[in-house]
Amino acid sequence: MSPQLTLQTPLELPPSDVPAYLEQLWGQDQPSTGNAGAHTFCLLIWQPAWTEQQLIRTGRLSGPITGVQRQELIAAAREAVIEVDLPLSTPPLSAAVADALAGLAGDTKAEDLRGQHVDASVSSLRPRRLITLAPTLDATQELETLVAAYCPLPEEGGGTAACGDVVVLRGGHDALRRGLGILQPLLPEDLPSWVWWNGNLDEAPDLLRQLAIGPRRLIIDSALGDPLACLDLLAARIDARLAVNDLNWLRLRSWRETLAMVFDPPHRRDALSHVVQLDLDVEGEHPVQGLLLAAWIADRLGWHLNGSQRNEDHGISAEFQRPDGVAVQMRIAPVPMGAPSIHPGQIVGLRLISKPESAPAMCVILCAESGGCMRLEAGGMASMELLEEVVPVQNQPVEADVARLLEGGHDTTNPLLAATAPLAAKLLS
Amino acid sequence: MSATITNPLRVGLRQERVIAPQCLIIFGASGDLTHRKLVPALFELFQQRRLPSEFALLGCARRPWSDEEFRQKMAEAMGAKVSDNRMAWDQFSAGMFYEPVDLQQPEDLVKLGHRLQEIDRLRATRSNRTFYLSVSPKFYGSGCRALADAGLLKDPDRSRVVIEKPFGRDYSSAQALNKVVQACGQEKQIFRIDHYLGKETVQNIMVLRFANTIFEPIWNRNYISSVQITAAETVGVEERAGYYETSGALRDMVQNHLTQMLAITAMETPGRFDPEAIRSEKAKVLQAARLADEQEPWNCCIRGQYGPGGSQAAPLAGYRQEPGVDPNSTTETYVAMKLFIDNWRWQGVPFYVRTGKRLPKRLSEVVLTFREAPVHLFDAAGGSPTANQLILRIQPDEGAEFRFDVKSPGSGMRSRPVEMEFSYDESFGEPSDEGYVRLLADAMLGDPTLFTRSDEVEAAWRLYTPLLELIEDSPWQLPIHPYESRTWGPAASDALLARDGLLWRRP
């Protein structure tokens, strides 16, 4: 479904007037009318869209700025990678691309509709309030605040009294930070609030910290930003028992499912206690997804970490100890990809070797549908029982993954992620 | 290796669709089903972390319980399930509420509407509501109407109604009930329960048939000579005599569960795997089904009733001696019948269906018997060659079994049957969801695949109308054959198959 615009043209108001305006809009002084808006949830989005803004400014993409990951944006970003001489394996929406574009000339202006485009998968959940923080390229720009009432279209189940509104805060970094003051009254206490940080995790740590206070539920993508910072943030939230959801972890679901499936038949279970080696190939140099998968396996199988190190090829090796004392070697290796996924560091292959005492050795290879895993298939396994599976690639737009989280309404961190992330962080430190 | 060690990689991996925030309202919250099945199933979902945190359960019945009383009563009834998981229960039960509602009092429903708004505010349940009618069937129609009149079914995307079995007593009452129910909301809001459909293997019949290419080409009259569908229980009527006396095996088991198994086994391939397409095919095949002899139904149906049995040490009472049963009762506890399906796929293939209480084993299965080889080239070790059989086991020990002939070892070319087996336990080693867990989850997800649609229900009742009329008008033509408890039913049932030169499979 294509994203839609809010039904009204948003109204620009001085920031300090926004809370009062919204209060009056929903008639909160007369709650008996039932028109106080949908009792659902609030979603606060950090929506920098740096790559999109830079592509538009330098004339490589036509406006408006939307913050939505549309096809034209990805195509233009892929072309820019070649043009600015970045390695071909650079993920198109990564900070590297936006940074390189920042050095190029151009002053094309376009309308900024961030926050006014609502993906149907999100709007059909009838959010009570969508607040978008839209930082501009010009760091000195003053704060603008826009407000619009909003109802889902009738075909999406709208049309009844309960509705929501859209608030946009736009401006330079400092202006936004000053604007944060009006947020608290905009987030009703009796409704769950989610904060979706749709950008690099290390680009504005102070803002992130202020936005993601408890009990707000944070949604991040640990594939974006410095790997250690990403994992530390996850681990810290989990440690503080604050709900955190990771889109990068969510994208691992078909890997977890496929690996579990291999060991569903009880006669293969024993092999899980005798793993001696685990290899993961990941796309490019962002290791977080690989670390999360490795840590999940280690946690599930009760392995204890002996030590880890970074390799020269930017890979990571580690040694674990199984509950029976035997060592397990783990290696994550970056592999260059010609047409990289938009998500940095996606796993492309997994190999797990098990040597049970009384049965032939077994080698499990899982391979992403999108590519080959020749490296993992090469050599040394002739005497083993070989099990190969193809892992389906998930091509969901990011908004659909976010909607999936919002729809389920969980206020705790997924217990598997909670057990996994701290170990993944340890592997990297 | 035992099948009980769980797959450590499977733990916590429920790659299922997520249940949206909502309030589940159970009418009949003080009844038997609620504490025996529904609340335990919900608690199970909660412990599996499949319920959203914005979830509320609102119990409703006439008696004036408080929220706290409701929580306590449920906890008491669930015993160790709660006391062993106290923390989880405390969390779960914080979302449990109770509202006294008499479905026959319109003002109670208005009050209910207010309470629901309050719960929406308290639990952010987003006005998503699933109403579960776990009350006497006489309230199904009026209950839906009361909900509709109070405006609680207005939003077709946010409200739905789950209706327990039985749906009607015969074709005309089912039709009348459908009319009432459909006037209250859209068909997509109505979920008619058949808890057999919640069983993994019933669903697996669909997967087996439609995900594999090897079965579909032979799944028809050219290769299959007969089909047997059995649902056997070892228990007697237990404490449900009051209900059972007015129902009997035909209404209690055949019209719903066995007919659903029949439909899934015999239906055409749906164009896509979507609920409506599947339900349409099921309705179509039921519309094509008929009793083998509609004019003289006594030729194709046997009724039975269990008599005393068991051993001297553990004697079992006969049906008529059970508490609450009329000593002259003519209620059947066993039915066997023969059906045909008049379509291209099944023309001429008999479907034998049987169910009974107090049989020797508890099991449900579908047995497809294939035609014999046209020429017998080999001597069979057992005298006559055995036909190939595909056995789909629904319970216990869910799985499938294929029986075919191989060469008997030694000199000569004698053949003997062997079995190829697949067991859910051995391949997956995980227990599948209990029926109500699955059904409640699906209802709250709004997935109607495992619920029956109005046309299916009506077709199923129509199929048995000649029998129901006969039992009503001239029951002596369909006499009750007594059978000893813990035997495989009356001899007349074996005779039904013997006439076609067949035997019931002895599982």
Ligand SMILES: NC(=O)c1ccc[n+]([C@@H]2O[C@H](COP(=O)([O-])OP(=O)(O)OC[C@H]3O[C@@H](n4cnc5c(N)ncnc54)[C@H](OP(=O)(O)O)[C@@H]3O)[C@@H](O)[C@H]2O)c1
């Ligand atoms: N029990 C089973 O194993 C089983 C199996 C399959 C299907 N079912 C079906 O499930 C349904 C419920 O069965 P059950 O065994 O739980 O029945 P039950 O024990 O007789 O419970 C009936 C419930 O309905 C309530 N009730 C009666 N009149 C009412 C009214 N006017 N308004 C609101 N609530 C009213 C009763 O509570 P108050 O007296 O407090 O109002 C009680 O909670 C039935 O339709 C049955 O056919 C049951």
